[in-house]
Amino acid sequence: xxxxxxxxxxxxxxxxxxxxxxxxxxxxxxxxxxxxxxxxxxxxxxxxxxxxxxxxxxxxxxxxxxxxxxxxxxxxxxxxxxxxxxxxxxxxxxxxxxxxxxxxxxxxxxxxxxxxxxxxxxxxxxxxxxxxxxxxxxxxxxxxxxxxxxxxxxxxxxxxxxxxxxxxxxxxxxxxxxxxxxxxxxxxxxxxxxxxxxxxxxxxxxxxxxxxxxxxxxxxxxxxxxxxxxxxxxxxxxxxxxxxxxxxxxxxxxxxx
Amino acid sequence: xxxxxxxxxxxxxxxxxxxxxxxxxxxxxxxxxxxxxxxxxxxxxxxxxxxxxxxxxxxxxxxxxxxxxxxxxxxxxxxxxxxxxxxxxxxxxxxxxxxxxxxxxxxxxxxxxxxxxxxxxxxxxxxxxxxxxxxxxxxxxxxxxxxxxxxxxxxxxxxxxxxxxxxxxxxxxxxxxxxxxxxxxxxxxxxxxxxxxxxxxxxxxxxxxxxxxxxxxxxxxxxxxxxxxxxxxxxxxxxxxxxxxxxxxxxxxxxxx
Numbered sequence: 089x090x091x092x093x094x095x096x097x098x099x100x101x102x103x104x105x106x107x108x109x110x111x112x113x114x115x116x117x118x119x120x121x122x123x124x125x126x127x128x129x130x131x132x133x134x135x136x137x138x139x140x141x142x143x144x145x146x147x148x149x150x151x152x153x154x155x156x157x158x159x160x161x162x163x164x165x166x167x168x169x170x171x172x173x174x175x176x177x178x179x180x181x182x183x184x185x186x187x188x189x190x191x192x193x194x195x196x197x198x199x200x201x202x203x204x205x206x207x208x209x210x211x212x213x214x215x216x217x218x219x220x221x222x223x224x225x226x227x228x229x230x231x232x233x234x235x236x237x238x239x240x241x242x243x244x245x246x247x248x249x250x251x252x253x254x255x256x257x258x259x260x261x262x263x264x265x266x267x268x269x270x271x272x273x274x275x276x277x278x279x280x281x282x283x284x285x286x287x288x289x290x291x292x293x294x295x296x297x298x299x300x301x302x303x304x305x306x307x308x309x310x311x312x313x314x315x316x317x318x319x320x321x322x323x324x325x326x327x328x329x330x331x332x333x334x335x336x337x338x339x340x341x342x343x344x345x
Numbered sequence: 346x347x348x349x350x351x352x353x354x355x356x357x358x359x360x361x362x363x364x365x366x367x368x369x370x371x372x373x374x375x376x377x378x379x380x381x382x383x384x385x386x387x388x389x390x391x392x393x394x395x396x397x398x399x400x401x402x403x404x405x406x407x408x409x410x411x412x413x414x415x416x417x418x419x420x421x422x423x424x425x426x427x428x429x430x431x432x433x434x435x436x437x438x439x440x441x442x443x444x445x446x447x448x449x450x451x452x453x454x455x456x457x458x459x460x461x462x463x464x465x466x467x468x469x470x471x472x473x474x475x476x477x478x479x480x481x482x483x484x485x486x487x488x489x490x491x492x493x494x495x496x497x498x499x500x501x502x503x504x505x506x507x508x509x510x511x512x513x514x515x516x517x518x519x520x521x522x523x524x525x526x527x528x529x530x531x532x533x534x535x536x537x538x539x540x541x542x543x544x545x546x547x548x549x550x551x552x553x554x555x556x557x558x559x560x561x562x563x564x565x566x567x568x569x570x571x572x573x574x575x576x577x578x579x580x581x582x583x584x585x586x587x588x589x590x591x592x593x594x595x596x597x598x599x600x601x602x
Contacts, residue, residue, distance in 0.1 A: 093355065093356030093358070093565050093572065093575075094353060094354065094355050094356065094565060095353070095354045095564055095565050096351065096352070096353050096354075097351065097352045097353075097354075097561070098350065098351050099350035099351065101350070187600040187601075189600055190598075190600070192600065194600065202515075202516040254550075254552075257514055257515075257553075258459075258514075258515055258594075258599065258600065258601040259458075259459040259593065259594050259599060259601065260523070260553060260556070260592055260593060260594060261533055261551060261553065261591075261592050261593070261594055262532070262533045262534075262551045262552055262553025262554075262556070262592060263550065263551065263552055263553065264552070264553050264556050264557050264560070265557065266517070275519070276518055276519045277519075293511075293520065294518060294519050294520065295511075295519055295520055295521070295563075296514075296517060296518065296519025296520065296521050297519075297564070299517070299519070299521050299560070300521050300522065300560040300561070300563055300564050301564065303521070303556070303557040303560035303561060304354070304557070304560060304561035304564055306552075306557055307352055307554070307557050307558065307561055307577075307580045307582075308350050308351060308352055308579075308580070315350065318350075320564075322565070323564045323565070325564075334518075335517055335518050335519060336516065336517060336518070337515075337516050337517060337518055341447075342515065342516060343444040343446055343447070343449065343451065343515065344444075344515040344516065344601050
């Protein structure tokens with residue numbers, strides 16, 4: 089067990105290409121068994137699973153060959169060198185469009201996530217990859233819970249599970265991995281009311297610990313390595329039930345609606 | 346050395362309360378020597394140092410007792426229960442104000458960071474903490490380089506250094522640690538042009554790896570533990586010279602100016 093003030097992030101080994109209908113929880117357990125030094129699981133462990141493998145297993149994919157873009161998608165695609173069928177899927181999946189400019193479509197998804205292209209992704213989806221896109225899982229908290237329940241049933245250990253995806257941010261270039269689904273872990277850790285190192289009480293320190301766990305996991309996963317999951321051991325996040333919706337700012341609180 | 350696909354994050358032990366004029370690079374080296382199993386350093390290590398301890402060592406602090414708020418700061422403070430002197434300092438440090446509403450002042454700092462309160466922080470700054478705020482370091486890349494140079498001179502190993510701070514984000518509650526200064530590491534890793542797991546070439550995957558390193562470090566540091574620095578070992582980020590400004594989106598590229 090890592091000492092206090094230490095954590096390990098361990099990429100799971102040997103997860104095969106996942107296809108619709110595959111039992112992802114069982115594949116993850118097999119990968120945990122295959123990866124050295126991770127079993128037995130510990131209650132403080134957090135398993136981070138990337139979105140794409142979840143979407144593929146759940147069949148949350150769309151074949152662009154069956155999509156007819158609306159005129160707006162055709163025009164946007166022509167102007168910005170984007171596949172208009174993919175733009176169409178982004179618009180179909182959107183609850184509302186936040187920005188649509190310079191080749192970027194930023195939408196609010198049905199889940200309430202605000203992100204580029206509605207989390208829809210064209211890369212790395214199998215042999216027909218040019219024509220297939222993955223959607224976000226319909227209910228990422230439920231996806232995380234299914235994995236957690238399977239691992240608890242088979243190992244007797246109840247660990248937290250985070251589903252992650254790569255999001256951009258305003259004002260800063262580059263994507264980082266954040267959480268889009270959780271089970272067994274509250275998405276926010278409220279440090280308000282805890283004294284800081286000087287004994288003062290911190291006023292406004294609510295930490296999105298599940299986003300930091302997702303980013304830490306990404307550092308060992310990489311985009312091109314075919315590694316869709318990592319175990320974070322030693323972070324000791326607070327346990328409890330939670331929903332990713334708790335992390336999403338309601339529009340009326342948002343300074344950038 | 347962590348195997349491929351594994352990393353460790355190790356909080357440095359025994360860093361004392363830092364005061365203006367303290368030699369932070371020497372304090373960090375002493376802490377590395379005190380922390381088990383981190384020496385010798387390895388070229389792939391990344392040392393993440395949180396902003397507050399950098400600002401304190403550099404004397405980037407302001408005593409609010411010497412600040413006279415402008416009328417706008419007085420009114421904002423009264424309306425939203427904020428210290429008007431702190432609002433005044435935020436406005437003084439701002440290149441421009443992005444939003445000023447609901448008790449939150451979001452500014453662009455002289456460095457180009459867009460963040461709440463201009464990165465100015467009132468908590469955890471010593472015995473007079475109610476009256477003292479920390480500013481961001483004047484040149485966080487230079488702060489990182491000073492630490493890197495000292496460690497290289499004393500250990501013979503040239504590691505990357507990241508200065509981190511806690512930023513909020515639009516649309517999501519909670520703060521996460523991101524990078525505000527770098528030395529010896531490019532802030533962005535451009536995976537475009539590298540084939541992904543299916544052999545396709547990824548089109549738009551530029552990863553803000555230094556932000557993910559900052560978030561990973563935060564998981565072992567915490568806000569109240571008096572731990573201002575952590576070593577990330579095993580992430581193997583690309584090495585090279587870089588400036589944090591490369592990560593900041595110019596206003597003309599920004600969809601949320």
